[in-house]
Amino acid sequence: MLEKTFDAANVEPRLYQEWEKSGAFNAGAGKKDGQDNFCIVIPPPNVTGSLHMGHALNNTLQDIMIRYHRMQGKDVLWQPGMDHAGIATQMVVERQLAENNEPGRRDMGREKFLERVWQWKGESGGTIFNQLRRLGASADWSRERFTMDEGLSKAVQKVFIELYNEGLIYKDKRLVNWDPHFLTAISDLEVEQKEMNGHMWNLSYPIEGIEGRTITVSTTRPETMLGDTAVIVHPEDERYRDLIGKNVILPLVERKIPIIADDYVDLETGTGAMKVTPAHDFNDFDIGKRHDLPMINIMTREANIWLKDNEDFLQGLDMSEELQSTINALDGVERFKARKLIVAMFEEKGLLAGIDDHVNMTPHGDRSGVIIEPYLTDQWFVDAQTLAKPAIASVKEGRTNFVPKNWEKTYFEWMENIQPWCISRQLWWGHQIPAWYGPDEKVFVAATQSEAAEQAKAHYGEAVELIRDEDVLDTWFSSALWPFSTLGWPDKTPELERYYQTDVLVTGFDIIFFWVARMMMMSLHFMKEEPFHTVYVHALVRDEKGAKMSKSKGNVIDPLDLVDEYGADAVRFTLAAMAAQGRDIKLATSRVAGYRNFGTKLWNATRFTQMNGCARAEGFDPNSVKETVNRWIVTELAKTAKDVSEAIETYRFNDAANGLYRFVWNLYCDWYIELTKPVLQAEGESEAKTETQACVAWVLDQICVLLHPFMPFITEELWAETGKTGPAREGLLILGQWPSYDIDDTGAADDINWLVDIITAIRSVRSEMNIPPSTQLKLEIVGASDQTQSRLQAQDAVIKRLARADEIKLSSDVPQGSAQVVVGEATIALPLAGVIDLDAEKARLEKEIDKISKVAAKFEAKLGNERFVANAPVEIVQDQKAKLAEQQALKAKVQEALGRILAAL
């Protein structure tokens, strides 16, 4: 006999071990008779990561599909693995070094530092996978991969070399987003624009040769004026037309820079004159290119002002004492301090024309949080525009589909405007770029140094010393290869052959650009086939009030805390039930508690079966059950199974979960079990009892199967429990067989619906009339049709039990002073003269009539509308007519009942 509740904390780890030991997670485990494959690659979490709600949702949905398809008998692979997370990991290890007062990364040197990172990875990396295990994730852990594994690194190298040879990867000197904290370039995607309150400074630049005349430019970044190389005005601008072609004397540095015309300038904005700093602003960079302006970088990598020994800056300057002192004052100063100093200097010279408040979008590094500096450096880029073309076509032509579909628009929007992807990072942890430089900076890209040396020898005609590029690749470069690199590419492995193309990618919308788009590009280029046919994009998990969960807000719900409190099944079921497409999930823990209760409900239903001898029967055939109630429940089960399967296959996980919830609680527990009690608890043996016992057990079995993808632990446990009696069971539920039935008995459904109606109606009256549960009623049925009479006879015991009546008889008249309920054509009288309040009964019936009238009025209005009758489809009109007639008949009956009460009053 089972305990009263399911002890998740104890059972879950045990069952998880059993599953793992059984090999059920391994690819091929569920395979039966050479059926289909099903493959999902996990979105690789950061090696530094720990489980948050987003992961919990993401992996729950994946596991539901994986378990579902496994039970379908497919050869299933859920490919797990982790991402090396360049910046994040380097950050963690550097912090650890600092905490231990150990030498920093630079003091340590590259090799030793990397050793430390590997050591850290071995000790603390990948805790997230143990957390996923607690959720019940049935990934094939034996195939776990890491983006820095030898195999995956080989794939990265091959991809880099091939793209380079095809001209799709190139090195370029241009402005990049520079993170002055981590001292590395980052891609556009790793930049977050944040609104900041700042100022707009108006700076006046004197015109060369025109005493007393200045031109005023507006800027949000005065410190960059040190690197100005032009002022531009609009060619049509009357105010400045005479100045075009002249020079300004750049204040402080006394550099002569030209005033040129460029229609980039907006006549309406600011003063209509713009300073141009090509080395520190993306727009200015383009303008500089257009006009072939010098690009003067005036900052160090740390974003401090750099003037001394800065050749580009010093070139062409006349070193005066004043300039020297300006340089002394500014050199090495942090950029925002320098800003203040420079503004003050302008003010002192009388060249500060004004300061306005200004709100501007400021770029921040998503990891470091510091303000990004547009910075002129040599970096490696991927020609994303070229790679994007087939990736766009693929989605346009439906070879890969987004669910929900509206994400395709976002995807197109981004892909069609894609910029070169900066892939080099000035970090150590990552895939070092396979490029070597000769004496004249000539690049040799090759898999190994010796290959590079050969190339160099061929080029120079002699052996030369080569220096390897220090940089590593963007982490997302390796993630982009995930669907094929994890399967063994570039080797032609059986897994690659078998599981590629994978099926579904499950992901949050926040990484569509980072990851999905790039997988599409790389996979199409190297595999010539889409990485997956479907991208299921799920929502963000927010807190109860809809706010994004974040540490700083302190509203983070830790999924493991929820698992501790309510069990993994409850957490999973909650997430599935709330995963309606296209909506964020606002997680309320009350929901989790509710679904924990759902598990308990099922648990106790199983206890009920045990107490009532409902053991599984050998060769039970749901198609041949005879009892109405049994025919009804198997019909409902068949419907539910069909709905759930369909919902899972169309990614409507909430519909699947809710369908199961409804069936288990509202049909199986609330009605089926109650309806079977009279038979099950009757003395002695009967065919009906034997059949019902078997049927109750069988449906419970099927519930476990259908619920297993959602609530794997409790169902597995119950499966084991119910396996202890009846015919021996083979194996674990995880490898059970997903059902589909062809059962549909509408007659039984009608009978039971009638039964439910009559019981509900009587209960309702009892409750409203305050008839205590202990009072046994005598029911008198008036006007019953033949069908109703036979139903009454068949269901006599059940009605008596559930409506709490000790006698049911047919009558020709309603006894005076009875409470009355109308069910179909029959009126059920509850003879309670003297017990009930007739005024209350009168009010109740009046209210009932009112309600019916309202419904009837709707149909009347429709049918009274000539145009409706003329235009609506015939079936609809017929349907509405029938419904109206039904309501009218009902109303007449209730009115009769009311008449009797009025007479009695």
Place this chain on the structure above:
RNA sequence: GGGUGAUUAGCUCAGCUGGUCAGAGCAUCUCGUUUACACCGAGAGGGUCGGGAGUUCGAAUCUCUCAUCACCCACCA
């Protein structure tokens, strides 16, 4: 500046391709310990589906518009 998604019972949300679609769960109220379950059972109250206009015989469901909120993208000094 461009784009997307919201707005349905007190709360959190379902409602697909227009015709009982006005629903669920929590919360509330009443009653209940009948041996599966109080993490329970029975019953009840509660919304003119954000405002307005339109299409249609018929709209929560389609179109437009306004309002409010959220998010994403963007180099306007």
